[in-house]
Amino acid sequence: MARLPVYLRALSALAESGVSTVSSEELAVAAGVNSAKLRKDLSHLGSYGTRGVGYDVDYLVYQVSRELGLSQDWAVVIVGLGHLGHALANYGGFVSRGFAIRALVDADASLVGADVAGLKVSPLSDLERLVRQHGIAIGVIATPAAGAQEVCDRLVAAGVSSILNFAPTVLVVPAEVEVRKVDMSIELQILAFHEQRKVSSPQQVARRLNEVLPDERRAVSS
Amino acid sequence: MARLPVYLRALSALAESGVSTVSSEELAVAAGVNSAKLRKDLSHLGSYGTRGVGYDVDYLVYQVSRELGLSQDWAVVIVGLGHLGHALANYGGFVSRGFAIRALVDADASLVGADVAGLKVSPLSDLERLVRQHGIAIGVIATPAAGAQEVCDRLVAAGVSSILNFAPTVLVVPAEVEVRKVDMSIELQILAFHEQRKVSSPQQVARRLNEVLPDERRAVSS
DNA sequence: CTCACTTTGTGCCTGCGTTCACAAGCGCTT
DNA sequence: AAGCGCTTGTGAACGCAGGCACAAAGTGAG
Numbered sequence: 155m156a157r158l159p160v161y162l163r164a165l166s167a168l169a170e171s172g173v174s175t176v177s178s179e180e181l182a183v184a185a186g187v188n189s190a191k192l193r194k195d196l197s198h199l200g201s202y203g204t205r206g207v208g209y210d211v212d213y214l215v216y217q218v219s220r221e222l223g224l225s226q227d228w229a230v231v232i233v234g235l236g237h238l239g240h241a242l243a244n245y246g247g248f249v250s251r252g253f254a255i256r257a258l259v260d261a262d263a264s265l266v267g268a269d270v271a272g273l274k275v276s277p278l279s280d281l282e283r284l285v286r287q288h289g290i291a292i293g294v295i296a297t298p299a300a301g302a303q304e305v306c307d308r309l310v311a312a313g314v315s316s317i318l319n320f321a322p323t324v325l326v327v328p329a330e331v332e333v334r335k336v337d338m339s340i341e342l343q344i345l346a347f348h349e350q351r352k353v354s355s356p357q358q359v360a361r362r363l364n365e366v367l368p369d370e371r372r373a374v375s376s
Numbered sequence: 377m378a379r380l381p382v383y384l385r386a387l388s389a390l391a392e393s394g395v396s397t398v399s400s401e402e403l404a405v406a407a408g409v410n411s412a413k414l415r416k417d418l419s420h421l422g423s424y425g426t427r428g429v430g431y432d433v434d435y436l437v438y439q440v441s442r443e444l445g446l447s448q449d450w451a452v453v454i455v456g457l458g459h460l461g462h463a464l465a466n467y468g469g470f471v472s473r474g475f476a477i478r479a480l481v482d483a484d485a486s487l488v489g490a491d492v493a494g495l496k497v498s499p500l501s502d503l504e505r506l507v508r509q510h511g512i513a514i515g516v517i518a519t520p521a522a523g524a525q526e527v528c529d530r531l532v533a534a535g536v537s538s539i540l541n542f543a544p545t546v547l548v549v550p551a552e553v554e555v556r557k558v559d560m561s562i563e564l565q566i567l568a569f570h571e572q573r574k575v576s577s578p579q580q581v582a583r584r585l586n587e588v589l590p591d592e593r594r595a596v597s598s
Numbered sequence: 599c600t601c602a603c604t605t606t607g608t609g610c611c612t613g614c615g616t617t618c619a620c621a622a623g624c625g626c627t628t
Numbered sequence: 629a630a631g632c633g634c635t636t637g638t639g640a641a642c643g644c645a646g647g648c649a650c651a652a653a654g655t656g657a658g
Contacts, residue, residue, distance in 0.1 A: 193605090204605080204606075205604080207604080208604095209606090241457050241463045247561040248560075292564065317567075318560070334563050338469070341379040341556045343473065345554060346446060346474065352552075400636070412618070412638095427623045430637080
């Protein structure tokens with residue numbers, strides 16, 4: 155399930171705090187879910203809890219990692235090294251969780267050869283070679299929308315079977331290829347939608363904000 | 377619904393291509409969803425289609441934008457200007473879709489005063505003042521996990537009611553505050569999970585990749 | 599040994615979202 | 629004017645995930 159990584163993060167935090175045993179209720183709170191749901195999720199991996207006691211944190215970390223396929227490192231290529239690509243390449247959360255960024259690729263010749271997070275940026279023409287050379291199964295697309303589908307096609311053709319797409323496009327891929335999409339502008343739009351349901355307009359937000367602290371100087375002229 | 381932004385993007389693309397009318401089937405393909413679902417989603421906004429013809433693209437863009445609350449600009453603050461914060465501040469997709477980044481805040485004194493995407497970075501202590509001054513309803517947290525909850529609390533106390541969280545933590549907020557979470561490392565873990573279901577190990581990926589092009593030099597020693 | 603307490607694992611129910619399939623409606627052609 | 633073909637809008641069935649509530653199972657005290 156998609157919640158396992160959240161559990162894993164909560165469990166890792168608990169393990170580092172020195173907690174050795176945790177109940178489904180405690181873990182559920184830490185992960186922000188219902189305890190029954192959590193128990194049902196964990197029961198799909200097997201019976202790793204002890205009734206009356208709870209779950210052994212270290213053992214559960216191991217089992218969840220195993221289930222997620224994180225007991226070994228997955229090789230990753232990042233295509234597109236704009237601001238976002240840089241952020242991803244430098245993000246420590248990947249390396250520490252079973253992912254190894256093995257190649258950086260960009261179409262912009264002025265970026266090729268640059269050193270980013272300890273790796274040299276390769277030209278787009280090397281994409282296929284790099285994928286095969288490093289046994290890369292996961293590709294990250296951080297290019298502008300215009301180039302995303304072409305990059306995607308080439309990744310798939312080279313043998314990549316999982317793609318994380320940050321470009322604001324719907325990618326077309328064969329059925330056996332898994333794509334996950336992260337679109338920050340869409341997330342913001344969803345927030346705006348809910349925000350609008352509450353207050354109807356940004357002007358009303360300003361008014362509400364002023365009401366919070368009526369004594370302060372009016373921040374926005376009405 | 378969470379799909380409206382996807383429709384909006386597809387519609388915008390169609391509008392720019394000069395298409396004036398689109399059927400639910402065509403739009404569904406462009407958005408990557410089922411056509412019945414799309415029709416049902418759109419019917420919740422009202423009857424904006426014409427039977428036998430389809431939907432007027434421009435009119436639908438307007439209606440969806442209105443529903444999403446994008447007909448006006450929403451003020452946004454970005455907290456945390458590491459690589460990710462930089463990427464977000466420079467991302468053109470926000471400005472062009474009804475969002476205006478009005479303030480940048482970071483706890484790191486060496487970043488304060490720097491110019492990022494045409495805005496000056498303010499110290500964390502100015503957070504509350506900036507939120508009220510600009511009538512900011514939406515906060516983006518791009519800090520390390522350690523500081524995220526504190527920043528979140530201060531945003532909420534200042535009056536922000538929607539938060540987009542990029543930090544790998546579960547944020548605790550009052551019920552009336554909407555939080556959306558983007559966690560790239562979790563997305564990668566989900567991909568790894570599915571990848572493992574297909575092939576069991578990265579070594580097998582390497583083997584499979586070699587099989588794709590058996591004539592090439594073996595890339596990974598077995 | 600027994601009893602009371604704690605916590606897991608799960609059966610069952612409820613509700614929501616998805617999809618199919620079709621009737622209603624619109625425009626174009628004849 | 630009338631019929632035909634296309635497309636929307638929606639009723640109804642289906643499936644699945646979420647949550648309640650309880651039985652099963654383990655622990656520790658007396």
